[in-house]
Amino acid sequence: MTAAPFESGEVDLRHHGDAEIGGGLADFAVNVRTGTPPEWLAERLRASIADLAAYPDPRPARRAVARRHGRSADEVLLTAGAAEAFVLLARVLAPRKAVVVHPQFTEPEAALRAAGHAVERVILTKDFTLDPVSLSGGTTSQAPRQDSSIPADADLVVIGNPTNPTSVLHPADAVAALARPGRTVVVDEAFMDCVPGEPESLASRLPAGIVVVRSLTKMWGLAGLRAGYILADPHLVKTISEAQPLWAVSTPALVAVEACSTPEAVAEAETWAAELGAERDRLAAELSARGLYVVPEARASFLCLCVPDALGIRALLRQRGYAVRRGDTFPGLGPDWLRIAVRDRSSNDALLDVLGELGI
Incomplete structure (x- = not known):
């Protein structure tokens, strides 16, 4: 290829x-x-209009996401969709070598470039799956990598799971193994709720150095509402939140996040x-x-x-x-x-x- x-x-x-x-x-x-959205969710969204005079309060939705993934609330940052999450991460992180694993959703790379970061691409081969070579380091050439090796000195790696557009689901252990001291690994899990049981999700494990981005857009039909979130260590969440505009997530979006995080x-x-x-x-x-x-x-x-x-x-x-x-x-x-x-x-x-x- x-x-x-x-x-x-x-x-x-x-x-x-x-x-x-x-x-x-x-x-x-x-x-x-x-x-979508299903009628029970649409009804809650319609009801939320009655509260639009008040500024949005993200705390209930944040706690609901934390419960849904077995995290603490200070590990959760609500965002106006996954797209805003990628922009915020690009603004806050200062990578010396950013690597995006392709083929995948292109907004993370676009956000990094817009923030002034150079981006190196790693192109997955052989059915677009992670292989042992991708965990071994590799060289540091600036050319696109066709052997799927991720350079050892990469301090930011972005990967989708399951990946858009290939629909490939990588093993959670393989994705987690990309993390190492001094490196942040951003995992786009926008389509993880397409997988029954989400066995390869890192949202509940959240190993050190891993940032998970999730979206409600695809499952619940909320592209026009913009609802998503970041899961990361509390220090990084605090840093990202300081770069986010106040009240960035609307009241209807917060209602949707809370409602879609329930066990039902x-x-x-x-x-x-x-x-x-x-x-x-x-x-x-x-x-x-x-x-x-x-x-x-x-x-x-x-x-x-x-x-x-x-x-x-x-x-x-x-x-x-x-x-x-x-x-x-x-x-x-x-x-x-x-x-x-x-x-x-x-x-x-x-x-x-x-x-x-x-x-x-």
């Missing part, structure tokens, strides 16, 4: 799935769960994750049977696949009313890659029918 060029201008790091949709297109580009909400998410997994595996098998390479062992709410002339296929799908996510704006992928969100069975079958009409 060919690694993406190192220069930041080679790919549009700010291109995201929402740029693909609109105009009545069936949305297979954005990874937000459909049919977690149980609902688990049920959906199990249903998602069955349909995702079925869709992956259907695509693989057509001779397409689908990144194996997908665990999030989307599939990453290699299709000859993917950009051309994407354009043809748009003509037929379907939006999928282009892959060439993810470092480490290229023009033959697409990301497809997993929807309900009938919607997925309709997409498969259209792909069949295109000879796929």
Whole structure:
């Protein structure tokens, strides 16, 4: 596989799935769960409007997140979505060598660059999984690394788990092993609630040197509300909070965070994750049977696949009313890659029918 060029201008790091949709297109580009927010959550959000005259109080939601992950409240910082978390971390941290493990969500690298940090890319190979080489150190070249080795002198490493866009779930022990004295490892767990039981999450373990970023956007359909949080050691949380504007998280978002952190909400998410997994595996098998390479062992709410002339296929799908996510704006992928969100069975079958009409 060919690694993406190192220069930041080679790919549009700010291109995201929402740029693909609109105009009545069936949305297979954005990874937000459909049919959300659920009515019980929507009702609480509507009720929260009555309290908008008062300044937001984050303490109840912060305590709810802490209980949900078995942490203390001083290890939690609520944010206006995961995107704000990456911006805050980029502003507060002062890495000598920042490394972003790709392919992955591009906002962490974009935030680091916007804050004036140079970024080195490590491009995962072989089904985009962490391997023993990635834990061994490696060289210190400034070129993109195609052997997935992380330089020993990297003092900031950013990785997604499960990773967007590949849907790969890395073992928690492998991710935790990236940490070492003097290094901060930021783990983007925005899609971890797609995994029943979250066995590879570090949110409850939170080893030394690990920062976990979580989002409510995907599971609960709150992209327009902006709700997420950071889990980290209390000293770092305090430092980040001092860089965050006052009242950065709105009252409705705080209500959502608290409500979605209850045992009942977690149980609902688990049920959906199990249903998602069955349909995702079925869709992956259907695509693989057509001779397409689908990144194996997908665990999030989307599939990453290699299709000859993917950009051309994407354009043809748009003509037929379907939006999928282009892959060439993810470092480490290229023009033959697409990301497809997993929807309900009938919607997925309709997409498969259209792909069949295109000879796929």
